[in-house]
Amino acid sequence: MEEMSPRPHFLVLTFPFQGHIAPALRLARRLLAAAPDALVTFSTTEAAHARMFPATPEADGAGVLPDGDEDGRLEFLPFPDGTEAGYVRSADPGAFNAYMASFHAAGARGVAGIVDALAARGRPVTRVVYTLLLPWAAGVARDRGVPSALYWIQPAAVFAIYHHYFHGHAAGVVAEHRRDPSFVVELPGLAPQAIGDLPSFLTDSTDPSDIFHSIFNTIRDLIETLDKESPRATVLVNTCQELEPGSLAAVGAHDVLPVGPVLPSGDESGIFKQDGAEYMEWLDAKPANSVVYVSFGSLASMAREQLDELLLGLEVSGRPYLCVIRKDVMTALAEAEAEVRGRLRSGVAVEWCDQVRVLSHAAVGCFVTHCGWNSVLESVASGVPMVCVPRMSDQRMNAQLVVREWRVGVRAQVDSGGVLRAAEVGRCVDEVMGDSEAAAEARRMAGKWKRMVAEATGKGGSSERNLMAFVDSARSTV
Template identity: 80%
Template sequence: MSPPRPHFLVLTFPLQGHIAPALRLARRLLAAAPDVLVTFSTAEAAHSLMFPAKSTEHGGDDPRLEFRPFSDGTEAGDSRSSDDDGDAGSLTTKMASFHAAGARGVAGLLDALAARGRPVTRVVYTLLLPWAAGVARERGVPSALYWIQPAAVFAIYHHYFNGHAAGVVAEHRHDPSFVVEIPGLAPQTIGDLPSFLTDSTDPSDALHSIFTTIRDLIESLDKERPRATVLVNTCQELEAGALAAMGAHDVLPVGPVLPSGDEEAAGIFEHDDARYMEWLDTQPASSVVYVSFGSLSTMAREQLDELLRGLEESGRPYLCVVRKDIKAALGEAEAAEMVGERRLRNGVAVEWCDQVRVLSHAAVGCFVTHCGWNSVLESVASGVPMACVPGMSDQRVNAQLVVRDWRAGVRARVDGGGVLRAAEVRRCVDEVMGDSEAAAEVRRMAGEWKRAVAEAIGKGGSSERNLVAFVDGARSDF
């Protein structure tokens, strides 16, 4: 009897920033060997947004890829947001329900796949699913964490939750300039640490349950024997030092994990029509400022007004993402006034777009970004320098990597109320796209990192070798 084919169950939390890199990894696993099978699974609410009106069993032209949702026992709230109404109790209850019901749902999915003659041989799960490894272990299936943030962030969490610097951070968390020493990393200021370690440790904080979920995830890795396997969406060339500081795990950098060819990963947002690409075709090379703050960040009227005014005053063409939910919060009339053609003389506003295609376009010369890790990697891979406006979670660390370590961007300063003012927008755009020697150096470094990343993910590159080794290693699981 021939052994079963390698079959990876890729599990992800139901947020766009998790779904995109997880689905991209699923397709990379398929490409690594012709006999690989993959089942991609997220919670039912997000699954229904990904596939609102079509069959969800197979992954397009490749029958080796299936999409199967897992039950989370509830409607799981809004898959676009991790916080209902700013109330700590409601999110804590929601996350507890998600953890318990999700574990049951994935256990049932594993059993159902085995009963169909398609047994899973390795579970791969993203962060915020600390129970996934336990469910796999109960059924004798090896697992691997897919870390979709930088290695530096994992190293910070690892050392924090293993007794290093937690007391120091707690004592000085209101002093953003205080410097913390973390093994294997350059000195970090409190203000540049992941926000969940400085803003969400108190049980009364709205996002405290995210802090505890990350803690549980880091602690669960210590239960894996002999060592936990951690795939990281980065490459050796970008984060050599941080990768070495990630602790006693089998760490495999396999990124940047990008879309295969022209095929973008499915998601829970609908793209605008492709007219924005036609508009880009009419613009000179490296002339356009692209602006997007991701799938979760909110934007009040004052911030949107300052942002658009700064872009207009920069005198450069721009493409700005203003999500549908942000426009809805403004109200129909006000949204029409703010992002209508009369206001946007030099630019175009879209509700969502194919970001990889935009960043890959020759006309784009600067990315004003919230510094979500997916956005950072997509920009690096495209050679587009960044103006960094970090907000929450890992984004402050990501901005530090872009500006300090890679020198491929500049850091924007917000005012005391957290607003990015028009003058600062103009300054950052000019420091990336202007004629100064410093701007030219930022652009040069962006080009250098683009070449380094292309080598890492190309045939025989460091990340490509690691992914093939992971797939080959999975064959020893059975």
């Protein structure tokens, strides 16, 4: 009797930060929806896994999300990172680089063990999918004869910049120009870019003493890893053809498949944080397009001066606002928490919210954002104009896409100390929510891109076709 082929089984691996876990888990669910016979094992570090499943008592470390809508096809297995608590913020500038060294070594060993254990259980992995800070995952897969694919969770433009930088164009970003943010760099297939808008890991982290030097090295290793794939590396990108046609064409060396925006397929409020939804009731009582939503992501810190200026600017704008001030930020400003909350007249502050639900609410008319790629995509998909306040990593390039390419927002200017002043908050909010022709254009373009993204991710759309092509290719290798 002919032996039955195993089911397609995707092992999805991701770095333990929330901004990586969310898009990776969304892709995992999309793969399950695209291939009803497929299995997915989702894996991040033990510490992050424990935060996702704080009350999960399984002795073997496996987990299932509360809704259980995957009928056992989605399994969660953590891998070690060589620490007990994961990365803990530290004043030591070498702490993060030390963590990354541990993460790479222990992670590779742990994932190899997971692949072997799944095969022993009769659930062999047939395709490894990994996010951008795990170049070693491709090596683990290659050693076991399993094809792999990179899931790039930043824009295609940033991937193209990294690709060309590490393929002979680093000389265009030389040391003497790094102190001149206006110096223009030209890379193949891309629009000219000022150095100040390139990913910060190329401009700030090449020095071994930099706190994030390990990320520079990891991205270099990732680009080299892709070059080793034969015949060509597969790169899934969390964007769509319509949003970034030029950037996608600028990397012809690999099979680059835009499969996004990969948005939530269901309620994600159980990941990391569960909270009441009083803020949704507050939004329900507000007029359409009247509320300013403010969030600077899951990692950014905020000094007291910046918080004071932000809240003052929001109050002076005269518009209702919903502002996310994370618990760790408020803890750092513990002596001021009561005072801060007491100053809220026109708005409300929350420690966390379901951002996709908020952005989808009719009352929200503007998003003041750090321009993390997840936030940008969620805003574009919801048709909400943005005020961009980028800080690091890919955020400056993301802001360029929002302002120059898609014309759905404005970039706020910080002062020489990096503080976004109250007057600038008010100016920018008015520029996208006011009665001017520019504000009307931003809203019109936001509506246009919302429709385009919906088409790309809908049945028969460009991203949906690319995802199905990837699933089919994975099935053909089983």
